[in-house]
Amino acid sequence: MELNKLSAMELQYHVEQLQGRYVECIDDDRLEQWPEFFTEDCIYKIISRENHERGLPAAAIFCDSRGMLVDRIVSLRNANVYAEHNYRHVLSNILIKGLNEGVISAQSNYLVLQTKTDGATDIYNAGKYLDKIVADGDVLKFKGKIAIFDTHQIKSLLVTPI
Amino acid sequence: MNAVIDTTNGSLYWPIDDEAGHVPYGVFTDARIYEVEQERIFRGDNWSFIGLTAEIPDPGDFKATYIGDTPVIVTRDREGGINVMTNRCAHRGALVCRSARGNVDELECVYHQWKYDMQGKLIGVPFRRGLGGRGGMPEGFRMEQHGLDRLRVDTVGHLIFATFSDKVEPLKDYLGAVIVRHIERICHSPIRVLGDERQLVQGNWKLYAENTRDPYHASLLHLFHTTFGLYRSTQKGGSWMDGKKRHTVLTASQGTDEGNTEEYDGLRTFNAEFTLRDPSLLAGRKEFNDGVTLVILTTFPNLVLQQIANTLAVRQTVTKGPGQFELVWTQFGYEDDDEEMQNIRNKQGNLIGPAGLISMEDGEAVEIVHEAIIRDQEESSYIGMGGGKAEDTEHLVTESAVIGFWEYYRKTMHIEAEAS
Ligand code: FES
Ligand SMILES: [Fe+2]
Secondary structure (H helix, E strand, O other), X not given: OOHHHOOHHHHHHHHHHHHHHHHHHHHOOOHHHHHHHEEEEEEEEEXXXXXXXXXXXXXXXXXXXXXXXXXXXXXXXXXXXXXXXXXXXXXXXXXXXXXXXXXXXXXXXXXXXXXXXXXXXXXXXXXXXXXXXXXXXXEEEEEEEEEEEOOOEEEOOOOOOO | OEEEEEEOOEEEEEEOOOOOEOOEOHHHHOHHHHHHHHHHHHOOOOOEEEEEHHHOOOOOEEEEEEEOOEEXXXXXXXXXXXXXXXXXXXXXXXXXXXXXXXXXXXXXXXXXXXXXXXXXXXXXXXXOOOEOOEOOOOOOOOHHHOOOOEOEEEEEOOEEEEEOOOOOOOHHHHHOHHHHHHHHHHOOOOEEEEEEEEEEEOOOHHHHHHHOOOHHHHHHHOHHHHHOOOOOOOOEEEEEEOOOOOOEEEEEEOOOOOOOOHHHOOOOOOOOOOOOOOHHHHOOOOOOOOOOOEEEEEEOOOEEEEXXXXXXXXXXXXXXXXXXXXXXXXXXXXXXXXXXXXXXHXXXXXXXXXXXXXXXXXXXXXXXXXXXXXXXXXXXXOEOOOOOOOOOEOOOOOOHHHHHHHHHHHHHOOOOEEOO
């Protein structure tokens, strides 16, 4: 895919498709496939707005390679102890902010609803994605994805990626 | 022998025996006990942790936080002094600081704009002498009698503590030599705050106090600890308390149990198959010459200071009723950390906090206990690993510091043992 040959509408379409498939993968609990949305040398970070706006680095999750994403999922499946739950992402305001040297800067708002085994659904995490997206053959991938969350009081714990 | 907790409305029996510690489940769930804890523990004769000096480095800096559930403010004044006041206006009780942190010339209540200096002294009252001869404060109104309520404040290393009590001993005596030495070991040079994380746990705050004094669980609950040797009960280490057994320091040294871990064979948390695709997560650097790679230091009632590999953090417990508390994690490094060390700390931040590959499980442990003990309040736990006594140990196969916590808890709550 040659990004600079795409019209603004085509670019928007492809970015929305990517975002949609990304959250669908998590919500459907196909987490083993989740790292494939990223390039090998990606940055993935979940950080509170409280820290991000002060320029402080402490993140809930910070990975700087696809290998670390794989490790997170292997850990979630085999190592960590947490209550069963499902996510439902709601996306909005998907905006393309620029295209520079093959890298799309995009952002969107997200809301993660969480449902535990008692069946109650809670607003778990609200925030904004800041994305760097590149073409990898025919598909788009995240070279960078930062989820900046407003909900800085995390309920219980955070194990499933956002 | 039993102890009796006398709540205003009934009592709870606390079994006491020599073999093991017991805690009646009612102390975790009873709202009346929570009320007594606020008065006798958080507002009583104990020092509570409220922040790091590096969070308020400059004159005019403030941070709003809590002791138990009482809102307080910590400030840096013009002379560089640290002050702690209740965050409640002396006029009609409004919150004075409504932001979590900031820098101001003076503290101003929005309701009727009473102004206080950074030490809590009242310096401004609008319309104090009335308007055009009408209104105004009474004759006898004295500015100096209407400041913010001030708390005693003191520091050890970079940690700030405060107390409502004028009776409690000075901070260093309260903490004791062992705890002070370990705080100063970590606070050996100026620090830089790396950020906060906040975790809302659905359980009683004392379940977390137990958890952080318990080296028994650490290699059994946390696979990351055991499999990667960050912590194992087979390592060299121990559990030490202050003279009154209210504070604890647990230490362990990585690399002291190689070839000696067969007791872990077959346990869920020891999984040799589990390897990291990207091992850079655990590629740390040796920081302390004593070889100690893990320190979990707790001070009664609300602080954990930790060193896990190259992560450094304080965790402050803020109570929110008997069934809920907030755990505020503040990570830090040293001001003179080089770039590589900054990267190590940022990456190892994955181990701790609400999403920590190690620490997330403690939130879950607290919640599954709290959920299960909601009834049968007269039933109690059994705390016996290591011999069931509140003693220092030079090993990590123990729950002794958990028993120490409860012995002091009964004292500070005025729950006396009596023959039954
Ligand atoms: S309540 Fe603060 S000025 Fe009136
Ligand atoms: Fe733990």
